[in-house]
Amino acid sequence: MPSSAAKKVIRIQREDSAFIVLDFETSGLSPDKGHRAIEIGAVLVREGKIAERFQSLMNPGRRISPFIEAYTGITNQMLSNAPEAAGVMEEFFTFIGDKPLVAHNASFDRRFLDVELSRIGCSRRQEFGCSLLAARRIYPHAPNHRLETLIHYKGLPTDGCFHRALADSEMTARLWLCMIEDLRTTYNLREVSFDLMCGLGKIGKKKVVAYLKEFSCHGF
């Protein structure tokens, strides 16, 4: 029977393994040009499984283009009935807490997240992992590194829905977990931490093997 101190350690370790995978649908590519988030989707991954989900449309206060309507399937009529962005972001800020974040092409979602949070007087501090950068290192021979391509490339389950926030965040989570498992088996790693995954996306492709060798149990 573990002591209370040991229980505490175990609880903290498990909580530390939790992270949030998120995805924004937006009215355009640049918040600096006035583009706004129109939908947020996210999943909480704990102990290798999707434990909780968050999804909401967000009324951007302006009409979106026909291109975005076609691209996402989100219409102006749907957004006219959607909750205000501020309220959604307040709920989302509570949902993510201080857990590490993951997104596919994180630089895009990070900018929208930070701008939308700043509009409600909040800011995040946690690290942001990028499944796109990690995938470029782990699957250098994939046809390309778009989320949809990688899902098919790895044969991961999908309901065929892309470009909706919750669906994309779930698939990004599956991809992230798949990459962890592939690293674990291919490189004989005892543990694949969030920091290892983030670091992998930041190093040059010629340094990948040397980088992973540092974490290997018995070398390879």
Next chain:
DNA sequence: TGCCAGGCCCTCTTTAGGGCCTT
């Protein structure tokens, strides 16, 4: 109506340019 950006990576690079990825 038509068009828009930013971050990261790679290489035929670093005093730069182009491709990829996100909506």
